[in-house]
Amino acid sequence: MLQAASRMTLVLGGARSGKSAYAEALIEAHPAPWLYLATAQAWDDEMRERIALHRARRSGGWITRDVPMDLPAAVAEANGPVLVDCLTLWLTNLILAEADVAAAGAALLAACAAAPGPVVLVGNEVGLGIVPDNALARRFRDEAGRLHQRLAAEADRVVFMVAGLPMTVKPC
Amino acid sequence: MLQAASRMTLVLGGARSGKSAYAEALIEAHPAPWLYLATAQAWDDEMRERIALHRARRSGGWITRDVPMDLPAAVAEANGPVLVDCLTLWLTNLILAEADVAAAGAALLAACAAAPGPVVLVGNEVGLGIVPDNALARRFRDEAGRLHQRLAAEADRVVFMVAGLPMTVKPC
Amino acid sequence: MLQAASRMTLVLGGARSGKSAYAEALIEAHPAPWLYLATAQAWDDEMRERIALHRARRSGGWITRDVPMDLPAAVAEANGPVLVDCLTLWLTNLILAEADVAAAGAALLAACAAAPGPVVLVGNEVGLGIVPDNALARRFRDEAGRLHQRLAAEADRVVFMVAGLPMTVKPC
Incomplete structure (x- = not known):
């Protein structure tokens, strides 16, 4: 089930x-060494606890x-x-800061394409519930x-995680 | 990845x-020509904008x-x-109009089965979040x-879209 | 599409x-006979109706x-x-009763592993919508x-249901 990362891998899935x-x-x-780029900001105790759990799981090579x-x-x-x-x-951070989301996405894509080693990106699928009430x-x-x-179109491999197991989305 | 539509194809996925x-x-x-049956009603500006974006993307053959x-x-x-x-x-339109949803579904299925050309139906998966509060x-x-x-049982092909990519649900 | 249950099968999917x-x-x-372990509690009319519908569908061997x-x-x-x-x-019942959820999960896994016949477990995927407001x-x-x-890691087979059709998650 586990393969070494392709040059660019997108790992999607629910909570x-x-x-x-x-x-x-x-x-x-x-x-190793492996670079972990953490985007979480510890707004509250719940988030602090999640971040700590994730850190504790990672071994010394990170x-x-x-x-x-x-x-x-x-x-880059x-x-x-x-x-x-x-x-x-x-x-979330970009939207709250009223940044240009489309430009940021394009910059990320360019950085992934230019990276010398493998890049793995993790994202939450959030679009499979009832339409949310708030705008x-x-x-x-x-x-x-x-x-x-946008990332999936360029990625070498895309997986959709279900219960800890990867379903292959791409190559399709 | 792209195949010509089977006689009846169901395209499911999230927002x-x-x-x-x-x-x-x-x-x-x-x-061409291709018939686009649009069920959206422009209730508000957000919806009007979505409809306009979809229309702008479609080429002249539609x-x-x-x-x-x-x-x-x-x-039909x-x-x-x-x-x-x-x-x-x-x-949504049927439910708001208090129409007979089961009968409408049966009529749609019959019309798809009788259509002389390929039919592609798009639907949103909305059942994969927390149980909604309101009835x-x-x-x-x-x-x-x-x-x-009901439609998937009769369709020749069913796909589940993830990040713009089709996962094959049927044939399974 | 239909196969006899493996020793342990996990059937996941949305509502x-x-x-x-x-x-x-x-x-x-x-x-037959087949044992149906029902965890639903009839809190209200909506739930009572769902339970009755499920029971009515099951044949005499249950x-x-x-x-x-x-x-x-x-x-066990x-x-x-x-x-x-x-x-x-x-x-839901465990959480409302403030039971030890992790211990209960471990006990269930042990019981499934020791069961003499096939065990099929059904679960709702609820993590693919927007993050819920309430804790x-x-x-x-x-x-x-x-x-x-936890169950998927030990199951012989895991499927993810879409529109009544099983997508294979495991073996992957």
Whole structure:
């Protein structure tokens, strides 16, 4: 089931579908050190606890860098295997900062294409429930869907995680 | 990845998963003219904008017809390739009008079966989030699930879109 | 499309995706009698109606037992094919009773592993929508995701239902 990461892999799935663990294992199939680009910001205790759990799981070969906003530059500077965890929180940060989301997506894509080593990107699928009541949530899921489509079109491999297991979306 | 539409194809997926673009490409693999049956009603500016974006993307070979309610009759009158976009808004219109949803579903299925050319139907998967608080949303996702099951049982091909890419559900 | 149940099969999917009907058919491919372990509790009329619909669909070979809480013991006592419908309501019952969810999951897994006949477990995927507003819903979808991952890791077969059709998640 586990393969070494292609040059660019997109790992999509719902909450608690095992995306991060799977993505980490893809990167760990390459020689260390591994760069972990963390986009989470610890707004509250719940988030702090999630971040701590994720960190505790990662072994010593990982170098963690917090990049809530300037993800494209951080990917561009990587010179080995890099994991982006996750696109969803990055997008949230961009939208809250009223940044240009389309331009940021294009910059990220360009950085991934130019990266010398494998890049694995993790994103949450959020568009499979009832249409949300509030406009911000609707905008968020639109932007997330657009970003995922854009990255998936260029990715060498796309998987959709279900219960910790990867379903192959691409190659299709 | 792209194949010409089978006689009856069901394209399912979440919000912004690339359903419409994929469905249009399936139809455009056949000779024009192509009939686009649009079920959206422009209730507000957000919806008006979405409709305009979809229209702008479609090339000259398309003939668009607005059918918020009587979709079965419109499919029955088609004499070439036809795209239904989308089942979800049609179902919303039926429920708001207190129409007989089961009868409408049966009529649609009969019209698809009798159509002389390929029919591609687009529907939103809305049942993969937390159970909605309000009863109308629960009823809606029940009806949507039933309609999709019914159409999928008869369809020649069913795909589940993830990030713009089709996963094959049927043939399974 | 239909195969006899492996020793342990996990059937996941959204609301009205045909999980129960598919799971019942898997079990009915074995000789009767079949044990149906029902975790639903009839809190209100809507739930009572759903339970009645499910019961009415099942043929004479089924023995139904209500096990809102002690599912591991009931699975352990089974001496033939057994269907658990569903994990989602069981988890809801456990959380509302402030039971030890992790211990209960481990006990269920042990009971499935020790069962003499095939076991089919049905669960709702609830993690593919926008992050829920309320903390209880977030906790619920976290626990559901963890339970599904744990069972999927040990299951012989995992399917993800879309519009009444099974997509194979495992073997992957």
